[in-house]
Amino acid sequence: MSVQTFTTATSVDDAVAAVAAGARPVAGGTDLVVGARSGKSTMPESVVAIHRVAELHGVESLADGGLRLGALASHAEIAASDDVRSRFTALSDASAIVGSHATRAQGTVGGNLMNASPAMETGGPLVCLGATVTLRSPSGTRSVAVEDLWTGPGKTSAAADELLVGVEIPAPPAGTGSAYLRLEYRRQMEIAVVGASAAVTVADGLVTDARVAMTALSATIRRIPEAEAALIGSDGGSAAIESAGAAVAAASTPISDVRGSADYRRAMAAVIARRAIDQALSRARGENA
């Protein structure tokens, strides 16, 4: 099947109307087109290009200390933002290593989230940073926590007539540091085999809050409450990090495939989680950028 209808939206209303009428939105095209070319999926009958909708662009620091990302914010744009790098560092880590230079220039955060791959880079950091997405349909707008967006590989809780228009991240509490780390066999064109995100808040030498999420280790990216519990109230020392890493490994349900065996993935889940947590803690303590 090839594309029968292709329209270009110039406003959010146009875009939402087209989506509600059954069109698939396309912005960077890094998943839609690549997936169709490789035979993973077919091109939809109807496509609406949304890349010209000005309101969907932008990386904006909000007055309340939060951050708003337009659905069309590219990975390259996010990675280049000083504010993202200094306060939402895990997202900066992730955006900087999505695919290749070309993918980052072309691919968008909205597309990344809605593609719902359990191996996506930006998902774990946004979960840990408590981000919500704004979904818009002809009948209105609603907010959904990022961690509630995915229901399975490639599946979301968005209704068929909803378009993701933006992502909001609340201001992180003082003393927060975050990090995303991926096991990578090479430096570009890599897909996460194991990934881990952590956002931790440290006050008076104690961990007061912790969020830990794992990537590519289960059907969706999700938080690991046992790992968070191991950190909260601790001094963030090696024993706490060790047990948080073990909790991530225990919670993972990895598969064996051409990218690695389940045993290796489970072992790496602990290693990568420990490193991500350690990095987040260092950043929370202001030990490195």
Added chain:
Amino acid sequence: MATVEKPRAFIRPDGKEKVTGTGRYTADLVLAGELVAKFRYADHTHARITRIDTTRARALPGVLAVVTHEDVPDVLYGGMVQDRRLFAKDTVRFEGDIVAGVAATTAEIAEQAAALIEVDYEPLPVVTDFEAALADDATLVHPTWESYEGDEALGRHENTLGYSTIVKGDADAALASADVVVKGRYVTDPVQGVPIEPRAVIAQWQGDKLTVWTSTQVPYAARAGVATTLQIPESNVRIVVPLLGGGFGAKCDFHFEGHVAALAKAARRPVKLVFSRREEFFAVGHRREGMVLEFETGARADGTLVARKARLVLDKGAYCGEGGFFAQMAAMHALGPYELENVHIESSLVYSNNQPSSSIRAPTAPQVCWALEQHMDELAVALGMDPVDLRRKTIVETGSVTATGQVLENIAMRETLEKAVEMIGYGQELPEDEAIGVAVGWWPCFASKSGAYVKLNPDGSGTIITGAQENGTGSVMAMPTYVAAELGMQPEDFSMLYQDTDAAPWDMGSCGSQTTFNSGRAVIAAAVDLRDQLLDAAAEKLEASRDDLELTGGSILVKGSPDKSVSIADLAGEGTFHGKSEDVVPDGPEAPAEGCVGRLGLESFHAPQLIAHAVRVRVDRGTGVARVLEVAAAHDCGKILNRIGADGQVYGGVVMGIGQALSEGTQLDAEGRHRNAHLTDYKLVTASDAPRIDVAWIETDTPGAGPKGSKGVGEPPCVPTAGAVANAIAKVIGARVHKLPMTPERVWEAGA
């Protein structure tokens, strides 16, 4: 000889069009009325075909031709063994065997039609474990192997396509009395060439005459293949190669030109085939073979190698192609560039139902070298010697006699080793997660006939007509440089006509590191002939003796009388100057190779190239991820005629070697089907992963060398890289990785 001014300023003439996207590759050509070709591949990796029915495919609107074995001559073809048909007749033997071809007005229709062809099979036991294929009771991949035409020296028997031994002295007795003996078993995964341009073929008939535009490294072999399989005179076939987007060996040999020509004939329209990336992986009968390698080496306490035994098993896959010589080539690499008192090497090239293997850049060498060089480091550990000192003690040098009896003359093995360890700073203090590994290797030159013309155009420019192909290896840069040097002109003064079998004399093509060695020899000879013609004409015009003339700066002048001169452009306008080569192929060295079987001519290495790589590697001990940080590559490739091009070959070869070492491997399922036939999970090394690479050339004057003392350059750079990386990894983790590629998981399993 005149010197070339500003050699570094010469920009290869195909560079700009390639990097700006204006260059035209085969897939970019469009012929009026052309159809799209698609293949119906085997539905089983080993099965008897009981019925092929193309009725429904033929009935589909938009389909102009469907071709099966019934529509082409019943011809078996193949390099050293003729064991394959264009279209499978009674049996399919691997995933990419072609049962039928379709030509239709669109790709979608062609694909649909290919799926509509009904094929019934009786599945046969699948032979994927190529080591088990050697067993007496193994299923035969080719039950009628005895009826095939093939080279007698291969020693074919049942699933064994080639068998070769190297025997010297009594290895068993020597091992029994050795001070130290080490043993090792190593296994390698198959590897792909992965040209960035997936191959494309367009065929067009005009009466009995056929023109094929094709992305091949070897147009003359493609021409012969078309003529053989379609039973037409070679003179009716013209092969044209538009810009070629890499090959790395995978585009050597005759592949799909015959299929497309048969479709074009049946459809009475031009037909174009363009491979998908997936097809470029699984359907090409041409990859680097998997191997099982067992080594046993005995040494005296001082390091002297008293004996080596080796057993090598190589996966040939389903068909021979041009890779029939692999058993002997691998055996030679199991010797390596070492002095060995006693030897017993046994090498088997075995049929299986896996993808066929054939020459990929330095075929067989990187895998054997990876295993042998690890084995040598293990021996060093057992002897309590530094691995570099062990090599200093045991490598060949000028005057050494190899195990087959070849006397090595004017080689610089020792100098390359010393240079590589010097460049990397061997022995320096390193962080505990880093180490330096060293490996050495060798590779022969391949002498072949070649021919060329060089003509001058009336405007004073020149045209080089050669069969040398441009596979990315820089012949378009080298040939004008060589010719300009002979004629005192600039490389920019020359264009090249090199892509057309109807224009240039026969040439081996871009393979076997032979472009400078053979094509370069012919081009230089043609330039010398042209030079003689110009000197004769100038001598007459200037009324001077030929001996007093010199060519420089685009003019011919009388030495000592700068005002007495004539420009080459002026002469060119007055005459028809065209030089042609008179080819003298250099003789190869003799090697008695007594007691060795499976002798195909590789028992001596013609003008051998010697290589030493030293690499610094960091291993993440938590994950097993290894990164190559620095490579020092020292090569004896004879005299270097084109430094920019030669350096480029090392950069590319080393990066390819790193890919082989760490990430590149085809994974097969239990039936021999590709599991990672795409660039997401067949992991090439990216530019971001490439380390600093320092190159040194040790220039020797080896007998039997190519023009001006040159040897080959293209293949050797990927030979010892993986072995050096392996040795560095082992030093960091204190354990050996016995499988190639040494993926993070394998390094981690080994004990990172």
